[in-house]
Amino acid sequence: MKRGFLAQCAALLCRRGDWEEEVPPPWKRVFGRPESREKALWIIANRSVQAYAESDTGFGDVRELPIYDDHEITAASKFHVIMVGLPTALYYRDLFVHRLGTTTADRGFLLLVDGQVMTAFGIFIKDFLQFRTQYLPDMFGITRSSRRYKRLAKLFMLLLTSGEMKKRLCDILKLWLHEPLGIQTTSITVHEEGETDRGALKVVSRERLEDGRFRIV
16 A cells, blocks of 8 residues: 555644744644743644643743731741742742843743742752763852842752652652652852852852852862
């Protein structure tokens, strides 16, 4: 039997493009993963299949939430972590600290205190899923500046390394059979140890850079 080139078989194509890029019919987006606030990794199909996008409110939308208003944090305050699309995590990261540049994070999160955004952070889960590391690499963690609390970023780091946080991240990322040992991050600092990391993280390696700063894992 012979079959011509016009056979209507199911096909999938993988491409990188803009969030707003038009897809010519009959092709449809069936998977989307944010790579930045402008770009995404797309899988498109010529047949209808169940669509899925790693974004909290659609393809590239930014989810707007109340920002921590410097109210008093008490024993009754509630902390909550949610996974959001990278555009949302990067939006709050850039809002809290401008001009940080690009990131290799592939999952974005927000830490909320009493329903308000306190910290935006991102991890790069690919290395963990491919067994290149036993830790979840924390690529960025930016906490809102506070006049009331000078060490709010240290509070985030202590929460990030807590047992409850591990359980929460494993539930969100569905890491029930392959749990990480902990969190790993790399910092570029002027001193031999980052102030925010001191007492919360253990230094694994320290490298002196040409400009005199330190690269600390």
